[in-house]
Amino acid sequence: MTENELKESLKSPEGGYFFYGEEDYMKQHYVRRLRDAVLSGAMLPEMNHIKFERDDFSLTALEDALVTPPVMDEKKLIEISIPDLSALKEEEQTALRDVLATLRDCPGTVLVLTVAAGGFDPGKPKAPSASLKAYSKVIKPVEFPLQPEGKLIRWLGRHASDAGIDADTDALREMIRLSGRSMFRLSAEIDKACALARSRGEKRLTASAVAESAARTPEEEAFALANSIMRGDAKVAVDFVGRALRRGEDPIKLLAAVSSVFCELAVVSHLVKDGATAADVAEKLKTHSYRAGLLVGAVRGIRTGTMDRVISLFADTEQQMKSYSTKADASLLRLVCIAAGVFGGGGRQWRK
Numbered sequence: 263m264t265e266n267e268l269k270e271s272l273k274s275p276e277g278g279y280f281f282y283g284e285e286d287y288m289k290q291h292y293v294r295r296l297r298d299a300v301l302s303g304a305m306l307p308e309m310n311h312i313k314f315e316r317d318d319f320s321l322t323a324l325e326d327a328l329v330t331p332p333v334m335d336e337k338k339l340i341e342i343s344i345p346d347l348s349a350l351k352e353e354e355q356t357a358l359r360d361v362l363a364t365l366r367d368c369p370g371t372v373l374v375l376t377v378a379a380g381g382f383d384p385g386k387p388k389a390p391s392a393s394l395k396a397y398s399k400v401i402k403p404v405e406f407p408l409q410p411e412g413k414l415i416r417w418l419g420r421h422a423s424d425a426g427i428d429a430d431t432d433a434l435r436e437m438i439r440l441s442g443r444s445m446f447r448l449s450a451e452i453d454k455a456c457a458l459a460r461s462r463g464e465k466r467l468t469a470s471a472v473a474e475s476a477a478r479t480p481e482e483e484a485f486a487l488a489n490s491i492m493r494g495d496a497k498v499a500v501d502f503v504g505r506a507l508r509r510g511e512d513p514i515k516l517l518a519a520v521s522s523v524f525c526e527l528a529v530v531s532h533l534v535k536d537g538a539t540a541a542d543v544a545e546k547l548k549t550h551s552y553r554a555g556l557l558v559g560a561v562r563g564i565r566t567g568t569m570d571r572v573i574s575l576f577a578d579t580e581q582q583m584k585s586y587s588t589k590a591d592a593s594l595l596r597l598v599c600i601a602a603g604v605f606g607g608g609g610r611q612w613r614k
Contacts, residue, residue, distance in 0.1 A: 263404045268292060271402075272299045275337075278365045278373040278401035282347075282382040287445030288406040289376050293341065300339040300372050310338035319344070321361050328361070332370045340373040346381040348393075355393070363400040375401060408443040411435065417445070418452050422467055425456040429467040436469040442479040451476055484519035487598070488527075491520075491572075492560065496602040503595055513590040514583050517597070521576040528569040531561040564605075572601050 263271070265288075268279070272295055279296065281289040301307040312327045319342060332338040344350075350358070365373060384405060385391030390398075397403060409417070415434045422429035429452075441451045455475050459467050478486065483506065490498040506516055530543055538546070544554035561569065579597040583590040 263402045265404070265406075268404050272296060275299050275372045276369070278362055278375065280397055280401045280403045281374060281376045281406060282384060282403065283406035284379045284408045285406040285445060286379050287449065288409070292404070292406075293374055293376060296372070296374055297339060297341075300337050304335045304337075306333050306335060309333040310335050311341075312338070313341045313343075315343050321357055324361055325364075328364055328368050328371060328373075337370050337372055340371060342373070342375045343378075344375065344381065345378040347377045348382055355396075359396055359400050362397075365400070373401070409445065411438055411443075414438055414443060414445070414448065418448060421449065421452045422456055425453070425460070426465070427456045427459050427467050428465055429456075430469070432469045433467045433472045436472045437476055440473065440476040440478050440482055442482070447477075480519055484516070484523050487516075487520050488523040491598055491601045492564075492605050494602050494605045496599045499598040499602050500595055503598055507591055507594075513594040514580070517576065517580055517583065517594055521573070521580065524569065524573055524576060527557065527561055528566070528573055530557045531564060531566045531569045534558055534561055535566050568604060572604055575601055575604070 263279075271279075272292075275296055281292065283289070297311070301311055304310055310332050314324065314327075324340070324342070327340050330338075347355070362373070362375070365371060382393070383391050384394045384403075394403060415431060415438070418434045418437065419429055419431075422434075433455075437448065437451055437455065441447055455467055455472055458475050459465070459471065464471075487499060487502050490502060503513075503516070507513060526547070529547070530538075533543055533546060538558075540551060540555045540558045543549075543558055544551045547554065547557075549557075575597060579593050583593045
């Protein structure tokens with residue numbers, strides 16, 4: 263079932279719905295809409311609204327809820343929230359599906375099963391998983407993927423407008439780049455940015471203001487640090503690490519994240535040396551063409567030996583940090599200085 267089909271279904275909801283996918287914000291949005299569709303105008307909404315969370319959910323309790331008819335109303339709503347459905351054993355999932363199948367004998371009952379991001383493997387669009395096929399037989403599946411940038415920009419723009427702030431497209435695009443595409447996270451970021459703008463007496467949100475206030479994703483932070491190292495800018499790299507450490511970030515985890523960035527760049531460096539194009543890199547790394555182009559641009563003109571040397575430095579430092587944890591902070595700071603010196607300003611930013 264697509265999102266548009268779900269909207270149509272909510273005009274007169276019936277049976278069961280299965281919400282899964284990476285965008286938890288949209289799942290909660292449609293759970294609220296489903297709740298309104300079933301319970302608005304009900305005589306006894308509190309008697310016809312049953313919620314099961316992780317701690318109080320059991321198949322016996324669900325069976326009891328299903329067989330109980332609505333109280334003085336035509337319909338009732340059962341909400342089930344299971345953070346990680348894939349953690350259930352196969353026999354437990356089979357038993358759950360058997361109970362859900364009894365919905366066909368409960369015409370007055372509407373049910374929604376919600377699984378948190380990462381808690382269910384649907385497979386691929388053209389090759390759905392066996393689990394998705396099995397659930398689809400007893401309940402209507404609705405996937406909520408991360409939203410495309412254009413839709414997020416329009417959504418963020420409405421949030422800003424409601425707060426009395428005019429946000430230009432570049433500012434909203436920068437917010438998505440820095441903070442990721444989670445709508446929960448972006449909702450907090452746009453509220454924070456607008457509050458900051460109002461506190462300064464400003465009516466317009468700019469990209470520079472967003473860069474000042476936005477919380478970066480761990481991936482984006484790793485890329486930002488890698489950029490400063492590849493520019494040979496030891497001062498910026500040290501300042502960046504210092505801020506991260508003052509926020510209480512684990513230096514070993516930060517090192518691992520940046521090391522991952524350089525490992526990917528090293529792979530691209532060798533591919534380009536062997537004549538690979540951006541399209542070849544995109545196919546090899548299973549990434550989109552725009553990102554592949556940035557990677558290729560970053561390593562062009564940099565010797566593969568330079569990338570290999572930096573990776574070796576990262577590996578040696580990680581081993582030292584794990585062996586002497588009390589010196590982890592100093593080891594990381596020393597590493598970024600040495601790595602920046604290896605590039606000596608000859609590197610390029612690949613993440614803009």
